[in-house]
Structure formats: C-alpha cells, structure tokens
Amino acid sequence: MHELAVCQGLMQQVGLVAEREQASKVISITLQIGPLSGVEAQLLREAFPVAAVGTIAEGAELEIEQMPIVVECLQCGARGEAKVNKLVCGQCGDWRTRLISGEEMLLKSLELERGASDDAA
Amino acid sequence: MCDTCGCNITDGNRHLVEEGGKHATTDSGKEAVTVLQNLLSENDHTAAHNREHFDAQHVLAINLMSSPGSGKTALLEATIERLGREFRIAVIEGDLETENDAARVRDKGVEAVQITTGTACHLDAHMVHQALHQLSLDEVDILFIENVGNLVCPASFDLGQHRNVTLLSVTEGDDKPAKYPVMFRAADLMLVTKSDLLAVLDDFDPNKAEYHLRDLASDAQSITLSGKTGDNLEAWFDWLRDEVIAQEERVAKGLIQRPRVQPEGAQLHGHQHDHAHQHHHDHSHSHS
Numbered sequence: 001m002h003e004l005a006v007c008q009g010l011m012q013q014v015g016l017v018a019e020r021e022q023a024s025k026v027i028s029i030t031l032q033i034g035p036l037s038g039v040e041a042q043l044l045r046e047a048f049p050v051a052a053v054g055t056i057a058e059g060a061e062l063e064i065e066q067m068p069i070v071v072e073c074l075q076c077g078a079r080g081e082a083k084v085n086k087l088v089c090g091q092c093g094d095w096r097t098r099l100i101s102g103e104e105m106l107l108k109s110l111e112l113e114r115g116a117s118d119d120a121a
Numbered sequence: 122m123c124d125t126c127g128c129n130i131t132d133g134n135r136h137l138v139e140e141g142g143k144h145a146t147t148d149s150g151k152e153a154v155t156v157l158q159n160l161l162s163e164n165d166h167t168a169a170h171n172r173e174h175f176d177a178q179h180v181l182a183i184n185l186m187s188s189p190g191s192g193k194t195a196l197l198e199a200t201i202e203r204l205g206r207e208f209r210i211a212v213i214e215g216d217l218e219t220e221n222d223a224a225r226v227r228d229k230g231v232e233a234v235q236i237t238t239g240t241a242c243h244l245d246a247h248m249v250h251q252a253l254h255q256l257s258l259d260e261v262d263i264l265f266i267e268n269v270g271n272l273v274c275p276a277s278f279d280l281g282q283h284r285n286v287t288l289l290s291v292t293e294g295d296d297k298p299a300k301y302p303v304m305f306r307a308a309d310l311m312l313v314t315k316s317d318l319l320a321v322l323d324d325f326d327p328n329k330a331e332y333h334l335r336d337l338a339s340d341a342q343s344i345t346l347s348g349k350t351g352d353n354l355e356a357w358f359d360w361l362r363d364e365v366i367a368q369e370e371r372v373a374k375g376l377i378q379r380p381r382v383q384p385e386g387a388q389l390h391g392h393q394h395d396h397a398h399q400h401h402h403d404h405s406h407s408h409s
Contacts, residue, residue, distance in 0.1 A: 002243055002274040010160050017156055027151055031160070038277040038303040039160075071338065085299040087306075087338040095335040105160045105277070112152045 003043040006105070007051035013107055018056045023112035026057040030108045034067040035084045037105035041066055069102035164278055167246035171253065171281025172377065178258040181368040182266060183361075184280055184380065186304060187288035188297075189270030192314040194222045195348040196288065196357075197265055201229040204358060208262040208365065213252045215244040215269045222267065232256060243274035246281055262365060272301040284309040284364060285380040291315050291325040298333035306337045309381050310360060313345040316352050341381070 010029070018026055033041050041064045048062045071082045073089035074097060080090040082102075088095045159165060175182045185193045194214075201210055212233040214222040223235035234252040236244060249266060258264070266282060268275040287308035289297050292315060298305035305311065311334055313327045331343040344360065346353040371378055 002241075002277060005241070005243075005245070006160050006277070009163050012163055013156070013158055013160070017154060021152065021154055023152070036303055036306065038273065085302040085333070086336050087302075088336060095338055096340070097338045099338070107156045107158045107160055109153055109155045109157075112154060114152055 003039055004047040004051060006039050007044060007047040010048075010107060011051050011055050011057060014057045014060075014110060015055060017110055018112060021110075021112055021114075023056070023110075023114060025113040026060040026110055027113055028061040028063060028111040029057060030063045030065065030110070032065045032067050032104040032106040032108045034102040034104040035069055036099070036103040039105055065108065067101050067104045070100040071097035071102075072100050073097050161278065164246045167250055168279035168281040171246055171250055172283070172379075174253060174258060175264065175281060175283070176372050176377065178261070179369065179372055180258055180261050180264050181284075181365050182264045182280075182282040183364075184266045184268055184275075184282035184285050185288065186268045186272070186275045186285060186307075187270060187290070187314075188272045188293060191270070191288045191290040191293065192348055193267050193270070193288055194225055196312070196314060196346075197226055197267065198229055199348040199351065199354060200265075200358070200361070201226065201231050203354065204263075204361065205230060208361075209260055210263050210265065211256050211258075211261045213244075213249060213256075213264065213266045215248070215267060217241075217269065232261075238269055242269055242271050243278055244268050244280060245278045249280045263361065272297070272304045276304040276307045279380070282380055283368060283378040286310045286312060288312045288314050289330060291318050291322055291327075293325075295325050295327070295330040296333055298330060298337060302337050305334055306339055307381055308334070308339065308341050311341055311343040312357065313343060315347055315349070316345045317347040317350045319345075339381070 014026055014029060031044070033039060033044065044064065045062060052058045052060065069082045069084060069087070070079060071087050071089065072079045073092060073094055075094040076089060076092040078089055078091035079100065082088065082090065087097055087099065089097055187193055197212060204210065210231045212226045212231060214226065214233055214235045215238060216222055216235065217238055217240065219237070220235045223233040226233040234255045236248050236252050238244065238248065244266065266280055285307050287305055289311060291313060313330055319325060327343070327345045334341060334343060342360065344353060344356045346357055348354070368378070
C-alpha cells in the first residue's frame with residue numbers, strides 16, 4: 001500500500017500552501033482522485049488522519065471527489081465514459097482513445113483559516 | 122510537476138481555474154484556495170532532477186516492473202550476457218530485503234546498486250537519486266532500474282526513467298493487463314516472459330494478453346520471449362538498440378523523454394521553461 005506515502009506527500013504540499021497563505025488552520029482539504037491514478041480513495045481516507053498528526057492539517061476534513069473515466073476517440077471523435085480496463089470508444093469501439101479524465105491524483109483546493117487570531121505564529 | 126506553469130490543468134479540471142480564479146470565499150466565510158497540484162509533486166520534482174542527470178550523461182534509463190518472480194533478474198542476466206560488450210550497462214535493484222539480485226547481476230560483470238526498501242512496496246525518485254550517487258553515470262549507456270516486484274504501487278511513482286518495461290510471465294494469466302490496468306497502461310513495452318513454458322501451459326495466449334493491453338488504449342509493443350532459452354530475445358535487444366539511438370538523438374536536440382502515462386500538461390510543457398529548481402546540492406557534480 002502506498003497510500004500513506006501519498007498522504008505524506010499531501011501533507012508536505014498542504015504545509016507549503018498554508019505557509020504561503022499565512023493560514024493558522026486547515027479546515028478542509030479537497031482531492032480529486034481518478035480510478036486510473038493507482039490510489040484508492042478509501043485507503044487515503046484511512047491513511048489521512050495518521051499522516052496529519054502533528055501537522056497544520058490535523059483535524060481537517062478530507063473531501064475526495066472521485067473523478068469519472070472519460071475517453072475521447074482518436075478515430076471518430078466521440079467522448080464518453082469508459083471502464084477502468086476497457087478504455088475503448090463507446091461509439092465506434094476503436095481502442096485508440098485519449099484519456100480526458102480518470103487518472104487524477106490532485107490536491108484540488110484547501111479551505112483555510114487566516115492567522116488573524118495568532119499573528120505571532 | 123510544478124504549480125507555476127499550469128501543467129496540472131487538464132480538460133477535466135480547467136473550469137475550476139477559469140471560473141472564480143485561485144481564491145474564493147466559501148459560504149462559511151473561510152478562505153478557499155485552489156491548488157491543483159499532483160499529490161506526488163515532490164517525488165515528480167526529484168524524478169525530473171534524476172532525468173536531467175541521465176540526459177546530461179547520455180544515459181538511457183529503463184524501469185522494469187512486474188509481479189515478483191516474473192523473471193526480471195533472469196532477463197537482465199541474459200541481456201548483460203548478450204549486450205554487455207555492446208553497451209555499458211548498470212543496474213539499480215529494488216527489493217524489500219537482501220542483496221541477492223544485485224549479487225546475481227554483479228556476477229555478470231556489471232555495476233549494481235541494491236536498494237532495500239524494508240517494507241516499502243515500490244521505489245521512489247528519492248531512493249533512486251540516493252543510489253545514483255553510488256554509480257559512475259558517465260560510464261553508463263543503459264541503466265536498468267529493477268523495481269520492487271509489485272503490479273500496483275510502482276506504477277504511481279516516476280523515478281526519472283525514460284521508458285517503462287512491464288513483464289508478464291506466462292504462468293500468471295493472460296488477463297493480467299485487465300486486472301492491473303494502472304500498471305499496464307504505464308508500459309512502453311510489454312514483455313511476455315518464460316515463453317519456454319507455453320508448451321506445458323494451455324491457458325495462456327500471448328495474443329489475448331496483447332488484446333487486453335489494447336483495451337487500455339495502449340499501442341505499446343508486446344514481445345514474447347524467454348530469458349532462459351534465449352527464445353526471441355533478439356526482438357528485445359533490437360528494441361533496446363533503437364531506444365539507445367533515440368535517446369542519443371533526443372539528448373542532441375535537447376528533448377526530454379518521459380515514460381508513458383504522465384498527465385497531459387506535463388507532456389505539453391516539457392520542462393523546457395525556467396523551473397527555478399532549488400536543488401540542495403551542486404547540479405554540476407558527477408556521481409562518482
């Protein structure tokens with residue numbers, strides 16, 4: 001399982017953004033995870049509180065947007081949803097497609113509290 | 122990956138930055154910040170750094186991935202035996218424990234660095250970077266990175282390699298690409314190994330394995346071979362020779378090759394712009 005390693009990378013990024021924005025607290029973290037990213041949303045949810053201990057994100061809410069798999073056919077141009085191991089065109093059946101969505105492993109956004117209450121920090 | 126040039130902005134999330142901009146105020150009055158950064162951007166940054174080293178030293182780096190026991194080390198032994206005089210080869214071995222694989226490769230007369238990951242189920246760019254310090258890259262044409270035997274986690278971590286080669290042994294089942302789509306989508310080349318056993322296995326069809334690979338929208342070549350008997354190894358050697366030439370041409374033109382399956386933005390921006398890398402050590406050193 002590499003979800004803990006992914007979560008640790010997340011904590012690093014959250015820390016950097018929070019510092020840049022001079023936040024005193026991270027209220028919520030929103031991720032975008034696609035089925036083809038190789039990480040499991042449920043395992044991320046379990047790893048998150050462990051990785052967040054002692055960081056500015058401790059106690060923050062983790063929201064995960066599960067992204068659909070969408071492919072665009074390079075032959076007929078049709079766009080549509082596809083299955084994780086069947087990334088072929090739903091219209092003409094050709095296998096030569098381009099992935100539009102489905103491999104996201106992104107930190108989408110953070111909800112922060114500004115450091116007004118504790119400017120010395 | 123970087124957070125300055127917009128290489129994370131894809132068709133799937135572009136609207137997020139186009140509407141509203143980077144900052145917005147949420148209903149609760151708190152500050153909401155749009156980030157859109159890959160969760161492994163720290164790893165990706167180190168991987169890009171590794172790749173710069175490879176390109177600077179004219180090294181072709183190949184990441185070998187498969188489940189445990191599919192014949193990665195045997196393939197390397199056969200490859201070194203045959204191509205060892207044609208190319209200068211070095212190997213980075215990733216395993217949870219033991220130096221056994223590095224010792225096998227060293228027995229063939231090439232430099233090998235063993236990374237023991239302990240409980241970690243994959244190599245990451247940082248581990249590879251550490252290992253590079255033990256290699257004389259300026260004396261290497263092809264660097265093989267033998268990843269930890271695992272069809273799941275290694276696919277998510279860019280190491281700085283130019284190509285991913287995924288092995289599938291005929292004892293495993295020809296539907297493996299359908300079962301592990303993330304791994305097989307990442308393959309620039311699929312090697313169906315242990316073809317000498319096909320005679321006694323009636324349930325593995327290399328064509329079906331290739332069919333499942335195409336279902337992942339992959340046009341990667343598939344080669345069926347045996348490291349043990351030498352069957353069809355020439356096709357694999359020819360692929361390697363072509364890749365060495367292609368790498369030389371890229372280096373000469375200043376082009377950078379990433380393995381398959383990198384987010385589209387990364388392919389587009391190609392790390393050509395000034396990235397303001399803050400390296401913690403001198404970039405001009407030679408890994409001696």
